Amino acid sequence: MSAYLVLARKYRPTTFSEVVGQDHVITTLKNAVLSGRVAHAFLFCGVRGVGKTTVARILAKSLNCTGRPDNDADPCCSCPSCKEIAGGYSVDVQEIDGASHTSVDNIREINENIKYPPVSSNYKIIIIDEVHMISMNAFNALLKTLEEPPAHAKFIFATTESHKVPATINSRCQRFNFRSISVSDICSGMAGILTKEGIDATSDALDMIAREAQGSFRDALSLLDQIVAFGEGKIDVSDVQSILGVGSRDRFFKLAEAIIAHDPPAALETLHMVFDEGYDPEQFTLDLSRFLRNLILVAHSKDNTAIIEMVDTGPNELEGLKALANKCSREELSNLFSILLKSEADIKRSGIPLIALEMTVVKMCMAPNLVDLSNVLKKIDSFRLGTVSGATASSEHPKVRRTRGGGAWMNRPKIFRSPCKARFSCGFRR
Ligand SMILES: [Zn+2]
Incomplete structure (x- = not known):
């Protein structure tokens, strides 16, 4: 029996064209490779699971690929160099975990090795993941090499906490900010993978998984793995709800409608239905904040349609949000969000978060009607x-x-x- 490979690894992009949701980074890197104007050091910044390490490996493959035509930046993935890098045994491309190689000695070793020319490739490439974890002395030890690297050397650093990378390192690198991946990009990426796996999934179910992943494609695929194992060849909203412990999105709409209609009994009834489904109060508070945030953006999109791009939701929910946003003023929505935000810490701190959330919802129901100032x-x-x-x-x-x-x-x-x-x-x- 062959070992099972999780979806995130099985479908890890192997070429620039397969990377999801980072077009701004990919276009620049491809142009750099094609024109031969490749910097000697890169700093890839962004939250977890958005493709930093994946793009670093693709860039390394592309630079050292021997089967790549001159007019294509994508690596061939079949030459010995590409295979060695993909298998993790290339002598010229070294991937280092910054979290476990934090000392000056580790960096000294790199400084020594990088002097010697590559064995069988064009470049000697050092990829340091989570580079912010290395010590300040180790960063200082790296400065000289970064300042005047040998012509055959390339450095690619990846970090989830770019503010911890010293300015002296930052200024010696070409910096790329990786974006959190949008719900629609995550949905289309997952849909493509499920088609290859021969699994059916409803768009509502994919929307729900994508929202839960909060911009991380790897998180979305990890959740998808779990749900595929549960769903037996078909995925629908109820599968996702039972695995993630999240209620139907209808609950958010019902709750928001009750709050806007100043109807505490209806709001409390909806809230209890949510908890009967096993929703965690703290998680629900966060999800309700996101729902209200989306609603506020939709309300403001009447003046500026570009804002609709920032709404973190699938097309199914967008229409419902537009209808709901018409039922109250923007001031009222901002006020509701403010009440929820102020109560968030209390709900987390409370020994009985469910009651704290109940009282917050009642308070939101009783918020005064505010009139749109522009009117x-x-x-x-x-x-x-x-x-x-x-x-x-x-x-x-x-x-x-x-x-x-x-x-x-x-x-x-x-x-x-x-x-x-x-x-x-x-x-x-x-
Ligand atoms: Zn190749």
Whole structure:
């Protein structure tokens, strides 16, 4: 029986074209390889599971590939060099784990080795993963080599915590920021893999897995592995819910509708349905924050359609969010988010997080109706331009009257022009 290879390893991209969601990095690297203008040191930054190490290996393969045509930056994956790098036994490409090679001695060894020309390839390439873990002295020991490296040397550093990499190292490297992968990119990547595996999955189920992965493709594939084992050849939302312990997205919509309608009983009923399904209160709070964040972005997308790109959701949910966003003002949504955010720490700290969350939801239900400020300003403007009837203006003060002639400005209610003559008696300043 052959050993089972997890999806994340089985479908690890082997060429630039297979990398998901990092087009800005891939285009630049491909152009550098094709034009021969390849920097001597790279720093790949980004959260876990977005393809930093994978791209580092592809770049190493591409630089040392002997079967690659001149007009294609993708490695051939079949020449001896590509096979050696893929198998992890290349003498010219060394992959080092920064977390376990933190000392100055480790870096001295690299400094010594890098002086000698490559054995059978174009370049000697050092890949250091989690480079922020190496000690400050080790970083200092690396400086001289990075400053004046031999012509055959290339360094590729990867880190999830770029702020811990000293500025002296940063400035000697070409830096690439890897993005968190969008829900739609993760969904399409997973769909491609499932087709190759001959497994059916509903788009709702993939949406749910992608959201749970929070921008990390590797996390998404690890979850998918777990769900494939459970689902027996077919994946639907209920499989994902039972494995991840997350409720249906409908629950978020129902809860948000109840909150917007100021209906605490309906909100509490939905909340309890969620917990009956085994949702963790802390996780639910985080997921509700993300849901509200998406709702706020959708509400603001009426003014700027580019914002819709930032909404972290699949196309199925987007329409529902648009409909929900029309039911209340943006100020109200911001206020709800603010209440939830302030309560988040309390829910985490509480010995009984479920009750803390219940009270937060009740508080959100009882939040006052806030009016969109832009609407208020529009009304004031129309009032000033005299488009609002005099009766409305007069309601401000019994003595407000309009002057004759002089256009819109002269027709403005007197309330904007002079103090009330009767202010000493009634205290109202016009
Ligand atoms: Zn090759």
